[in-house]
Amino acid sequence: MSADIGHFMLILAMAVSFLLAVLPLTGSLINHPAMMRMAKPLAYLTAACLTISFLALVSGFLNNNFTIAYVAQNSNTQLPVGYRIAATWGGHEGSLLLWVTILGVWLSAVAFLSEQLPRDMRARVLSVMGIIAFGFILFIEITSNPFERLLPGFPVEGKDLNPLLQDFGLVIHPPMLYMGYVGLSVVFAFTVAALIGGNMDTSWAKWSRPWTTAAWCFLTIGIALGSWWAYYELGWGGWWFWDPVENASFMPWLAGTALIHSLAATEKRGVFRLWTVLLSITAFSLSLLGTFLVRSGVLTSVHAFASDPSRGLFILVLLTVISGSALLLTALRAPMFRATASYKFFSREGFLLLNNLLVCGACVVVFIGTLFPLLTDVLDMGKFSVGPPYFNTLFVPLVLVLLLALGIGPWLHWREQKTNGLVRRSVVWAITSIILGAATNWLVAGSLDAMVWLTFALCYWVLCGEVYTLWLQVRNKQNKAQALGKSPAWLVGMVVAHVGLLVSVAGVAATSFYSIEKDAKLALNTPIEVAGKTFELQRLTDITGPNYVATRALIQVTDGEKQFLITPEKRLYIAQQMPMTEVAIRPSLNRELYVAMGEVLDDGSWAMRIHIRPLIRWIWLGAIFMALGGMISICDRRYRKVKSRASARSSIAGTAAA
Amino acid sequence: MTPTRKKRLSIVLLVLFAASMAVALVSYAFKENIDVYFSPQSIANGEAPLQRMIRVGGIVVDDSVSRDNDTLKVSFSVTDGEADLKIHFQGILPDLFREGQGIVARGQLQQDGSFTADEVLAKHDETYTPPEVSASLAGNLKYDQEKAALDAAENTKPIAGGSLQTIE
Numbered sequence: 001m002s003a004d005i006g007h008f009m010l011i012l013a014m015a016v017s018f019l020l021a022v023l024p025l026t027g028s029l030i031n032h033p034a035m036m037r038m039a040k041p042l043a044y045l046t047a048a049c050l051t052i053s054f055l056a057l058v059s060g061f062l063n064n065n066f067t068i069a070y071v072a073q074n075s076n077t078q079l080p081v082g083y084r085i086a087a088t089w090g091g092h093e094g095s096l097l098l099w100v101t102i103l104g105v106w107l108s109a110v111a112f113l114s115e116q117l118p119r120d121m122r123a124r125v126l127s128v129m130g131i132i133a134f135g136f137i138l139f140i141e142i143t144s145n146p147f148e149r150l151l152p153g154f155p156v157e158g159k160d161l162n163p164l165l166q167d168f169g170l171v172i173h174p175p176m177l178y179m180g181y182v183g184l185s186v187v188f189a190f191t192v193a194a195l196i197g198g199n200m201d202t203s204w205a206k207w208s209r210p211w212t213t214a215a216w217c218f219l220t221i222g223i224a225l226g227s228w229w230a231y232y233e234l235g236w237g238g239w240w241f242w243d244p245v246e247n248a249s250f251m252p253w254l255a256g257t258a259l260i261h262s263l264a265a266t267e268k269r270g271v272f273r274l275w276t277v278l279l280s281i282t283a284f285s286l287s288l289l290g291t292f293l294v295r296s297g298v299l300t301s302v303h304a305f306a307s308d309p310s311r312g313l314f315i316l317v318l319l320t321v322i323s324g325s326a327l328l329l330t331a332l333r334a335p336m337f338r339a340t341a342s343y344k345f346f347s348r349e350g351f352l353l354l355n356n357l358l359v360c361g362a363c364v365v366v367f368i369g370t371l372f373p374l375l376t377d378v379l380d381m382g383k384f385s386v387g388p389p390y391f392n393t394l395f396v397p398l399v400l401v402l403l404l405a406l407g408i409g410p411w412l413h414w415r416e417q418k419t420n421g422l423v424r425r426s427v428v429w430a431i432t433s434i435i436l437g438a439a440t441n442w443l444v445a446g447s448l449d450a451m452v453w454l455t456f457a458l459c460y461w462v463l464c465g466e467v468y469t470l471w472l473q474v475r476n477k478q479n480k481a482q483a484l485g486k487s488p489a490w491l492v493g494m495v496v497a498h499v500g501l502l503v504s505v506a507g508v509a510a511t512s513f514y515s516i517e518k519d520a521k522l523a524l525n526t527p528i529e530v531a532g533k534t535f536e537l538q539r540l541t542d543i544t545g546p547n548y549v550a551t552r553a554l555i556q557v558t559d560g561e562k563q564f565l566i567t568p569e570k571r572l573y574i575a576q577q578m579p580m581t582e583v584a585i586r587p588s589l590n591r592e593l594y595v596a597m598g599e600v601l602d603d604g605s606w607a608m609r610i611h612i613r614p615l616i617r618w619i620w621l622g623a624i625f626m627a628l629g630g631m632i633s634i635c636d637r638r639y640r641k642v643k644s645r646a647s648a649r650s651s652i653a654g655t656a657a658a
Numbered sequence: 659m660t661p662t663r664k665k666r667l668s669i670v671l672l673v674l675f676a677a678s679m680a681v682a683l684v685s686y687a688f689k690e691n692i693d694v695y696f697s698p699q700s701i702a703n704g705e706a707p708l709q710r711m712i713r714v715g716g717i718v719v720d721d722s723v724s725r726d727n728d729t730l731k732v733s734f735s736v737t738d739g740e741a742d743l744k745i746h747f748q749g750i751l752p753d754l755f756r757e758g759q760g761i762v763a764r765g766q767l768q769q770d771g772s773f774t775a776d777e778v779l780a781k782h783d784e785t786y787t788p789p790e791v792s793a794s795l796a797g798n799l800k801y802d803q804e805k806a807a808l809d810a811a812e813n814t815k816p817i818a819g820g821s822l823q824t825i826e
Contacts, residue, residue: 598750
């Protein structure tokens with residue numbers, strides 16, 4: 001029953017989203033108010049249909065309704081209830097349904113919060129999102145219907161969710177990531193709507209900014225969750241593999257990061273308008289490309305799996321149509337992008353441009369490294385794989401230059417920065433940073449390494465810049481603490497996000513250079529020593545979980561005075577006969593201990609991975625800061641005041657007309 | 659030249675400079691860090707370079723896995739049906755490494771014709787064969803049956819193959 005409701009609602013959503021795609025847009029072109037007013041109810045209706053459809057699939061999972069093929073393939077009666085809900089997006093069909101359902105969420109958010117927009121603009125924005133929704137629902141209906149039935153011969157037991165996905169990190173990772181991916185459709189829709197309207201003044205940038213930042217925050221959290229999950233669930237101890245599937249989510253993030261910064265310049269000074277338009281199209285196109293890469297099965301990747309090529313083709317066509325028409329529209333509107341404001345290189349605009357060049361450069365690096373193997377394979381030029389060294393060689397210098405610029409950019413004036421006292425200030429900061437960098441390096445590792453030292457010093461350099469930015473706010477105030485508390489939200493958010501980047505970068509540097517990774521053999525009651533810690537395997541127990549059996553090792557670790565027990569597991573998930581490694585982690589902001597059971601050896605002892613990873617938690621902590629910074633800046637009064645100002649403007653216009 | 663033109667020219671020059679730097683860097687990084695894939699047969703034919711980072715793959719030959727219990731050294735052979743390749747590795751093999759399973763290894767070919775792997779990858783899916791491996795198996799008579807069996811397995815379990823895609 002739930003399958004029928006779900007499928008019906010999905011078809012209804014397709015019909016409604018078609019109306020949403022056509023009616024308000026046409027209304028805005030022929031200036032038909034009633035048609036434009038349809039936008040809001042149609043948006044809510046699309047979202048409601050999609051939500052009901054999605055909930056119907058969830059209930060199929062909760063009730064173990066194996067007459068639905070998708071449920072039978074991704075669930076099992078033994079599966080714990082929480083994972084049954086998560087299994088809804090554990091496979092291809094369901095995750096696409098989640099994708100459009102989240103698009104519905106963004107649709108209703110835009111419909112709800114866009115009261116202050118001019119009526120035609122709002123109609124167009126919602127219509128463009130309607131087009132995207134229609135395209136994706138059509139895609140689901142044609143190639144990947146999650147409600148397909150297995151009747152009459154349905155199985156009594158399902159195949160179970162892939163054990164790798166039976167984990168809390170994976171329960172929330174896809175929804176977060178999709179919130180980010182799909183959220184970028186909002187700024188895309190704003191841009192296309194503005195292009196259609198032909199009015200590229202800066203209000204479009206102002207409306208887009210909070211939406212872009214919101215999507216970027218979700219994307220940040222989503223990627224960090226994916227990295228964290230890979231770290232503790234895959235059992236290899238790495239946190240980023242430059243795997244194509246990871247890159248697929250990283251590229252929109254980089255483009256989104258560039259977009260946030262160019263939007264700032266566009267809104268404040270009216271510069272980089274064409275660039276911002278192109279970036280917002282690119283960011284969403286990269287989200288679609290990411291979906292294509294992951295869904296089509298064209299990837300050679302640690303997570304690459306066979307898939308249906310027609311699905312990939314459909315997404316590719318969708319990508320071409322959506323991005324292609326947006327680019328065509330941009331080309332048609334190109335004469336409108338004449339820059340009005342001038343600026344010197346040594347200004348905030350100049351440094352925002354530099355930021356954009358570097359971040360987009362990084363994005364191109366990832367893009368080439370990800371797509372080159374696919375291209376050579378398609379063209380039959382041989383099978384290559386581009387490994388982490390390629391990415392690291394190019395990415396690391398770009399990030400270091402970015403940090404150098406980041407120490408200066410935030411406190412520069414718009415238009416032109418006077419260079420008085422600049423050299424002296426820079427020298428003081430540089431010396432401070434180099435000394436503090438050395439001290440930190442020594443503290444973390446007990447040694448000095450040029451690369452780590454440089455990275456830490458650059459982190460302090462940026463920190464100086466951020467502190468100075470705050471100082472400029474309060475310099476002329478009587479009560480400095482109070483003035484600091486009253487700093488505008490955008491500024492606080494920016495500083496928090498930048499500090500987040502530093503925290504992540506410091507974590508990456510320390511983890512990359514000072515991790516100790518050792519594969520060791522542990523026999524019962526035979527202590528071994530790794531990096532000054534003693535590991536003794538005390539007991540091996542067989543345990544039975546809800547849907548798996550496992551061997552649990554009890555290991556006593558002696559670290560100087562401290563003694564503690566850790567319990568890694570090797571599980572065998574019964575339904576799919578799939579082995580899994582359950583890592584034991586002793587979390588620490590400083591030196592984290594990580595033990596994973598490898599394989600059992602002939603004499604009953606175990607080969608285990610023992611890793612000690614300094615500052616690894618900082619990588620994800622930094623991501624949390626970045627997202628937090630984004631959230632803070634969304635709360636800026638400017639965005640809330642838009643409404644009153646817009647209504648004031650319209651009343652003035654009304655008076656003038658009268 | 660007017661100031662605007664001067665500025666435009668400097669921007670163009672800057673962009674050109676950055677672009678050429680980028681191209682140079684990318685091609686350098688590419689040259690150093692791309693791993694080419696070779697099948698055991700092409701290695702037997704002497705097509706693969708010695709002591710350069712390459713990737714090889716194949717089906718792990720039954721009863722070929724031997725482990726040294728004290729040092730975690732392990733050796734095994736992979737085959738594409740035409741030729742076998744002996745692979746040496748030290749460390750922990752992936753959870754899904756087993757005989758009869760398709761794997762990919764990254765490492766260097768040695769003088770004696772054996773392969774020293776830095777990394778062994780087996781996919782987290784029991785029906786999965788790495789694309790390179792299945793490509794080199796395809797068209798190979800001896801392994802056609804096995805391929806058919808693999809395909810059949812894939813057809814009956816389409817979602818087992820698809821489930822990991824959400825990981826991103």
